[in-house]
Amino acid sequence: MRLSRFLPTSGKVRAGLIIAVFFVLLAVFGPLLTSYSPQASGTDLLQPPSGTHWLGTTQTGQDVFAQFVYGARISLGVGLVAGILSQIVSVLVGVIGGYFRGLSDDLLYILTAVFLVVPGMPLLIVLTGYLPSRGMVSVAFVIAITSWAGSARVLRAQTMSLRRREFVEAARATGESRTRIVFSEIMPNALPLIASGFLFSVIGAVLAEAGLSFLGLGSLTTTSWGSMLYFAQSAQAFLYGAWWWFVPPGLAIAVLGAGLALINFGIDEYSNPRLRTGRSRARAVRSRGPHAAALSTAGASAAASGAETPGVATILHDDAPDETVGSVPAGAAPAPPQIRELDVPGKPIIEVRHLKVDYPGADQVVHAVDDVSITLHRGELLGLAGESGSGKSTLTNAITRLLRNPAQVTGGSITYHRSARGRPSGPTTGGSEAEVEAIDLLGLSTEELRAYRWDELAIVFQSAMNALNAVTSVGAQFDDVLRVHRPTMPAREREALARTMLEKVGIDPGRVSAYPHELSGGMKQRVAIAIALVLEPDVIVMDEPTTALDLLIQREVLDQVMALRDEYGFAIIFTTHDLSLLLEVSDSIAVMQRGRLVEYGPALEVYAEPRHPYTRALLASLADMGALV
Numbered sequence: 001m002r003l004s005r006f007l008p009t010s011g012k013v014r015a016g017l018i019i020a021v022f023f024v025l026l027a028v029f030g031p032l033l034t035s036y037s038p039q040a041s042g043t044d045l046l047q048p049p050s051g052t053h054w055l056g057t058t059q060t061g062q063d064v065f066a067q068f069v070y071g072a073r074i075s076l077g078v079g080l081v082a083g084i085l086s087q088i089v090s091v092l093v094g095v096i097g098g099y100f101r102g103l104s105d106d107l108l109y110i111l112t113a114v115f116l117v118v119p120g121m122p123l124l125i126v127l128t129g130y131l132p133s134r135g136m137v138s139v140a141f142v143i144a145i146t147s148w149a150g151s152a153r154v155l156r157a158q159t160m161s162l163r164r165r166e167f168v169e170a171a172r173a174t175g176e177s178r179t180r181i182v183f184s185e186i187m188p189n190a191l192p193l194i195a196s197g198f199l200f201s202v203i204g205a206v207l208a209e210a211g212l213s214f215l216g217l218g219s220l221t222t223t224s225w226g227s228m229l230y231f232a233q234s235a236q237a238f239l240y241g242a243w244w245w246f247v248p249p250g251l252a253i254a255v256l257g258a259g260l261a262l263i264n265f266g267i268d269e270y271s272n273p274r275l276r277t278g279r280s281r282a283r284a285v286r287s288r289g290p291h292a293a294a295l296s297t298a299g300a301s302a303a304a305s306g307a308e309t310p311g312v313a314t315i316l317h318d319d320a321p322d323e324t325v326g327s328v329p330a331g332a333a334p335a336p337p338q339i340r341e342l343d344v345p346g347k348p349i350i351e352v353r354h355l356k357v358d359y360p361g362a363d364q365v366v367h368a369v370d371d372v373s374i375t376l377h378r379g380e381l382l383g384l385a386g387e388s389g390s391g392k393s394t395l396t397n398a399i400t401r402l403l404r405n406p407a408q409v410t411g412g413s414i415t416y417h418r419s420a421r422g423r424p425s426g427p428t429t430g431g432s433e434a435e436v437e438a439i440d441l442l443g444l445s446t447e448e449l450r451a452y453r454w455d456e457l458a459i460v461f462q463s464a465m466n467a468l469n470a471v472t473s474v475g476a477q478f479d480d481v482l483r484v485h486r487p488t489m490p491a492r493e494r495e496a497l498a499r500t501m502l503e504k505v506g507i508d509p510g511r512v513s514a515y516p517h518e519l520s521g522g523m524k525q526r527v528a529i530a531i532a533l534v535l536e537p538d539v540i541v542m543d544e545p546t547t548a549l550d551l552l553i554q555r556e557v558l559d560q561v562m563a564l565r566d567e568y569g570f571a572i573i574f575t576t577h578d579l580s581l582l583l584e585v586s587d588s589i590a591v592m593q594r595g596r597l598v599e600y601g602p603a604l605e606v607y608a609e610p611r612h613p614y615t616r617a618l619l620a621s622l623a624d625m626g627a628l629v
């Protein structure tokens, strides 16, 4: 296993780690580099840096370098101890309160709120004033007491969200004890927050110690960066031009703070693996087509700044047969794609030509969409079928321009044929619309995209449960769309439109004020469809819109969609694993396997005479299950 896999890919994180390690080494080994004691006075008063005194001397002849390296021990030590103590309190208060709730949470929350509203520095000054001794441990202790609340509040919120997740429910159902759930289910998921809170506590503690010492409230018999600044200030080092006295500790505090903040990027990288692909993205952007750069500004900037050595990429989705499907015998050459002529009445509205979309990873490139060409006509329902991972979502995300990093469009085009407004009355009349312009979808700017989405092309996501905002009413969610796309529409008209659309999808218009949790799964999906239809788009992309629903509700929702299509004449790209459902509702079918289009043509023909072994295997498996009659 290569060590490089564990190293952060981001330059910022590496810089942060270098800074932090440098200061830790300085604190541990720095005192070995000097023979001077930090407190010992000498005869060379206020001397600038020289071979004898590397960082010069103070007004009383003390060696500044010795003070600096011994001070690093104290400042970092206080930061570390205060950071650990503060995080322990945060975790106890945040996780216990957030998980166990009830009275303990109420009390802990009040305590947190009190500490949050009391200004930190004045509280620190007051508490330090009452300390019996100003030793560094007691200073660290006081800093910890005043700095835990912010992190505890964030942890409490995260714990409250985690405790309702399925994996925690599952652990509860299997009989795991509450303590075990907290330590083995909640804590690992909250770890990035705890680590990031710890780093910020350390930065805060180093700054607080410097602040206290600078005000003369720290331990003035111990040398720290803060006490160096205090003595430099009281001896008017600035006026004497003795920069060597105050610049090193001041700069060290600033650089250390920046370094720890940079490491926080690494924590983000760890907790969100999608951020780990910066290097390969840059590589891909450099070596691939023009759209790659256009679609990934993050990738582009990484490419501009990165000078990484391109590695050898393993190419997935090669011509090896898919043994998991069982449709092609191992070792056999893959069957050629089976593309049939389509006889659909409407004019083309979306033309995808030789589209290629890759996901560059650290060691390999996944060709998620590989040379795919399909045409969606006005009023047509195109069914997109294929096993999980075959590239359906990547293809529809490319069409809706919702691809996320690290996806890269590396070839091909997507053209949208915009029409004059004024909708045809049904799918068969789609050809009557005059085309206004052909738009290169991959070249749309962010502003143009905003207008294109929803006005021209709307999306119904897989899970309405997640697609609807849980904290706003149904009416407000219609409003979100209408405010952006119809800014001059008065509020009363917006509400009337929302009611009309709800009625069209079979929901009582009175539910316009309902919240998502007050609706059933089927109703939520209908609301999502109604919101997609509100601007009367030409195309609706439905990504497994009925998967989460039971069979009866699936059927009702689909019937509704078909009736609305007859009324509005929009075209649909419908993605699902359920081939039998697709065959029933689609005009045309596109079957994908491992990123490639393997069969494409009119639904009835594909059903009656599947030509590709993969399609035959899919249909045969359906027949085995009795899904096809």
Ligand SMILES: Nc1ncnc2c1ncn2[C@@H]1O[C@H](COP(=O)(O)OP(=O)(O)OP(=O)(O)O)[C@@H](O)[C@H]1O
Binding pocket: 359, 361, 366, 367, 368, 386, 387, 388, 389, 390, 391, 392, 393, 394, 395, 405, 406, 407
């Ligand atoms: N963010 C990503 N990073 C790397 N690879 C990805 C990413 N998203 C998808 N892939 C890969 O791209 C390929 C196609 O995935 P995609 O989600 O498009 O398939 P799908 O047919 O829509 O699957 P499903 O039906 O399960 O949603 C898969 O091999 C998947 O592992």
